Structures are given as structure tokens and as C-alpha cells.
Amino acid sequence: MKLGKRPLGPGPIIAAAFIGPGTVTICTxxxxxxxxxxxxxxxxxxxTTxxxxxxxxxxxxISQQGLLENLKQHLTLPMAKVFSIGLVILAVVLGNAAYEAGNITGGTLGLSLLLPLPVYTLGKLTLNAAQLLIxxxxxxxxxxxxxSLITKSLTALVVGMSIAFLVAAxxxxPSxxxxxxxxxxxxxxxxxxxIVALIGTTVVPYNLFLHASLVAQKWRNSEDLGILRKDTLIAIVIGGTVxxxxxxxxxxxxxxAVSSAVDMALGLEPLLGKYATYFIAFGLFAAGLTSAMTAPxxxxxxxxxxxxxxxxxxxxPMRISMGFIVFLGLLFASLGIKPVQLITLAQVANGILLPLVAAYLIWIxxxxxxxxxxxxxxxQNxxxxxxxxxxxxxxxxxxxRVYSSI
Structure with a gap:
């Protein structure tokens, strides 16, 4: 797949990252x-995205480095450096482990409609075979x-997912x-x-770190800035449209009575017929799998x-770190937390974290x-x-609002 005369950049990976089960659930x-x-x-x-x-x-x-490497290199005050790096690691690593649980759980909801798989209980843990498969x-x-394989696979899944949801829409x-x-x-x-959750599910803080690092690995020349902007904008507009x-x-x-996208699939059967379930189920499965790849x-x-x-x-180090996040995601997903609660809370927390990460971005x-x-x-400023x-x-x-409801 080409964009102009150059290979497609990290845009599809970014789109795949923010069109996850969280997006599907919150938008539903x-x-x-x-x-x-x-x-x-x-x-x-x-x-905003x-x-x-x-x-x-x-x-x-331009820097040929990720955001965290830039923070490490250019923050001169020791306490500010320790605080900033510690905050980023805590937010991104633990946050992504929670997101991974939501991604796996959301993908499992879709896959279960297409292919029911057995569920195993180990003490307090409940592991769905579909979770393990994802x-x-x-x-x-x-x-x-x-x-190249990852990008092409994510692109294919995003396109398929987009078609599924767009056909349903x-x-x-309406008029x-x-x-x-x-x-x-x-x-x-x-x-x-x-509103905060909708913004949080699209403007994902970890995507900012992911995008900068992938671009630094993909392109080396400042002359590529134009094609980079096109790649980014196309991916975001497609994601927003979905x-x-x-x-x-x-x-x-x-x-x-709709509490998840699975309920939406069942509720659409009178309007779209028996194929409604397959459209929504595939969309949710694809959303879960794509985001389960990008979060780690x-x-x-x-x-x-x-x-x-x-x-x-x-x-x-990358393989061990990615494997650890997938493992944590599977562990959290097996604890029996309701998918909608897990995904919704993660998206609200995402919206709360965003201004902190954005402030570092604007400074850099x-x-x-x-x-x-x-x-x-x-x-631009x-x-x-x-x-x-x-x-x-x-x-x-x-x-x-959250504090007042406690």
C-alpha cells in the first residue's frame, strides 16, 4: 500500500491503537x-489528536529520538527529570497493562459471538480461551x-473494521x-x-510516545515532513470517521438496554438482520486485536x-517488555472485572492524564x-x-465529578 511514491508510514499503527474496544464501547x-x-x-x-x-x-x-529520550536528555533539573520520567513510566506501563486487559477483553466479546470457546477457572482467575487466543x-x-508484516496486518484489520462499522452506520x-x-x-x-472519555479514547497519551519513536525509526530526512503529515492526518480522519x-x-x-457493543449487535438484528451480529462482532474483534498489538x-x-x-x-529488551505487558493484560482480564467498567474507567483516566503528557510535548x-x-x-503554539x-x-x-460522587 503506497502513499504518494513512498511506503505507508506509521499512520495505520496509530489508527489501530486508538480504534480499540474502548473506542467501540464508549462511542456505543x-x-x-x-x-x-x-x-x-x-x-x-x-x-486535538x-x-x-x-x-x-x-x-x-527531527530529533531522531522518542519523547522520553528527549525528556531525559534535555530536562536539566534532577528532580524534574526523575519526576517526569517516573510519571511517564508509571502512567504508560501500568496504564497500558490496563488497556491491554481492556483490549483483550473487548476482542474476546467480539470473538465469542463469532466462535464460542471454552472458559477455564483457576481459583479466582477465569480465563476464556478466546482471551488466550487474542x-x-x-x-x-x-x-x-x-x-512491514505488522503494519500491513494492522492496515488490513483497520480497513476491515472500518467497513464493518461504516456499513452498519x-x-x-439519520437525516x-x-x-x-x-x-x-x-x-x-x-x-x-x-465527553472526557470520548476525547480520551481518541487522543491516547501513549500514542504520542509510540508515534515519535516509530517515526524516528522509519524516516531520517526532514524532507519527509510533508509525507509524514499526510500519513498522520489520513489515519486520524479515518479513525475519527469510524x-x-x-x-x-x-x-x-x-x-x-445496551451496556456493550455486543448488546448493540444483538439490538441491531431487527434493523440489519442476522448479519448485524457478524458486522459488529468482527469490528470488535479487530479493534481488540489491533490495540492488543500496539499497547505492548x-x-x-x-x-x-x-x-x-x-x-x-x-x-x-523490547520482546521481553512487550511479553510482560501482554501477560499483565491477560492476568487483569482474567480477574472478572466487567468489560464496560474496565474500558470506561481506563478511558476517563486517559482523558485526565492527557494534559500532563501534552504539556511535556508542547515544551519539547x-x-x-x-x-x-x-x-x-x-x-502553532x-x-x-x-x-x-x-x-x-x-x-x-x-x-x-468523580470526587463528588465518592
Whole structure:
């Protein structure tokens, strides 16, 4: 697959990372609970993601290093360096282990509709054979160390997943007038947590680290900046379009008892016939598998970057780190936590963490010794800071709401 005259870059990997079971579940619940009212939040998240991912990828291209390596090298205050690196490792590694559990669990929900597999109980642990299959498939691709194979496989799964959700959305599409009303911003106490989760499921902090590192390994010349931006924008727009399709599909069941995408599949049978289950099930399975591959990769890149280890995907430190994240994901997934709770809490936490990571990103991209003439312009900084303020305000409200409900 080509983009212009050059091979496709890391864009599909980034799209695969943020279109996971979390996206499917949160967008489904947003559609069921609020109809089309929160489409504007997805529009905002697409803009936010484009701004932040462009900066992250530009840092990777120009510095030829990941974000964490840049933080280590250019933060001069010892306490600031220790705090920053410690925060990133804690957030990305532990957070990605939780995400991996959500990815495996979400993928299992889809696979179980297509191919029911046995469930094994070991004490307090409940291991679904489908969970093990998804974990083995994800780690098998990563263990191959073949980035071309991984990228092509993720691209194929993303395309298939996109077709599945888009077909479902077209079948239940509302009038253009109703669709357009969804882009009129509405914020209140009842929808703020869902808004934060929608933004959090699209603007994934670990994607920023993943993107910068992959770009640094993929491209070496600043002349590739134009093709890099196209690669990034296309992937994000496709991902955002799929997210909106899921909201539209979920909105067709307003008022129904829907707690997951599996319920959505069953609820769509009267509208789409018996094929509804296969469309949604494949989409959820593909979302789980693709994100189950990217989350360990991102966490491993952060671990290797923090300790100065070889971060090529074939290196032993990368393979051990990726395997550890997959193992933790399988362990967390077997603890019996309800999938919707796990995924929803992870996405809200993601939205809360985002402003902290974005602040580091904006600081790095404005360091002339790192970026030279490619540092942010004044206009880019105005846009970046505006995006940061929006995510900070949404996160602050989210924290207040969660604290008030305790």
C-alpha cells in the first residue's frame, strides 16, 4: 500500500491503537445515551489528536529520538527529570497493562459471538480461551519483529473494521439535519464524563510516545515532513470517521438496554438482520486485536527509552517488555472485572492524564536546540495551547465529578 511514491508510514499503527474496544464501547454508550448530541466532542477530539500527533511525529523525525529520550536528555533539573520520567513510566506501563486487559477483553466479546470457546477457572482467575487466543496472536505478530508484516496486518484489520462499522452506520443513518445538530456543542453535568472519555479514547497519551519513536525509526530526512503529515492526518480522519459511525449506530438504539457493543449487535438484528451480529462482532474483534498489538509496543518503547536499551522491535529488551505487558493484560482480564467498567474507567483516566503528557510535548517541540527551524511557530503554539487548555478544563471537571460522587 503506497502513499504518494513512498511506503505507508506509521499512520495505520496509530489508527489501530486508538480504534480499540474502548473506542467501540464508549462511542456505543455515547450514542445510546445521548444520540447524536456528542458528535461535536468527536470532532474536537479529531482536531486535538491531529495537532498533538503532528507535533509528536515532528519531534521524532527531527530529533531522531522518542519523547522520553528527549525528556531525559534535555530536562536539566534532577528532580524534574526523575519526576517526569517516573510519571511517564508509571502512567504508560501500568496504564497500558490496563488497556491491554481492556483490549483483550473487548476482542474476546467480539470473538465469542463469532466462535464460542471454552472458559477455564483457576481459583479466582477465569480465563476464556478466546482471551488466550487474542493474547497469543498479538504477541506472535510482535515477536516476529517484522514491522512491514505488522503494519500491513494492522492496515488490513483497520480497513476491515472500518467497513464493518461504516456499513452498519449507513444502514441506520439519520437525516443530515439530525446529523448536523450533533456538532452543536452541549456540555452539562450529565454528559461531561462521557465527553472526557470520548476525547480520551481518541487522543491516547501513549500514542504520542509510540508515534515519535516509530517515526524516528522509519524516516531520517526532514524532507519527509510533508509525507509524514499526510500519513498522520489520513489515519486520524479515518479513525475519527469510524468513531462517528459507531456513535450513529449506537444512537439507533436510544432507550434500549445496551451496556456493550455486543448488546448493540444483538439490538441491531431487527434493523440489519442476522448479519448485524457478524458486522459488529468482527469490528470488535479487530479493534481488540489491533490495540492488543500496539499497547505492548508503546509500553516497551517507553521502558527501553527510559533505560537506554535497544528499542528496535527485534531486540531482546523490547520482546521481553512487550511479553510482560501482554501477560499483565491477560492476568487483569482474567480477574472478572466487567468489560464496560474496565474500558470506561481506563478511558476517563486517559482523558485526565492527557494534559500532563501534552504539556511535556508542547515544551519539547518549542526547544530550539532539539527542533531547530522546525520548532512550533506562534500560530502553532496558539493552537497547541488552546488544545491543551480545553483538555485541562475537561479533565478538571472530570476529576471534580468523580470526587463528588465518592
Amino acid at each position: 454508550l455515547a450514542g445510546v445515551e445521548f444520540g447524536y448530541d456528542l458528535l461535536w466532542a468527536l470532532g474536537l477530539s479529531i482536531i 491531529s495537532v498533538l500527533q503532528e507535533m509528536a511525529s515532528r519531534i521524532g523525525l 493474547g497469543v496472536l498479538a504477541f506472535g505478530f510482535l515477536l516476529s519483529g517484522n514491522m 449507513v444502514m441506520v443513518f 443530515w439535519t439530525e446529523f448536523g445538530r450533533g456538532f452543536v456543542p452541549t456540555v452539562n453535568g450529565g454528559n461531561i464524563l462521557v 468513531s462517528m459511525a459507531i456513535v450513529i449506530t449506537g444512537a439507533s438504539q436510544q432507550g434500549g 509496543m508503546a509500553a516497551a518503547l517507553v521502558v527501553c527509552g527510559s533505560f537506554g536499551w535497544d528499542n528496535s522491535i527485534k531486540s531482546m 517541540v518549542n526547544q530550539s536546540e532539539i527542533m531547530g527551524k522546525f520548532q512550533n511557530t506562534k500560530i 496558539v493552537i497547541a495551547v488552546t488544545v491543551w487548555i480545553i483538555t485541562l478544563l475537561l479533565s478538571a471537571v472530570s476529576v471534580f
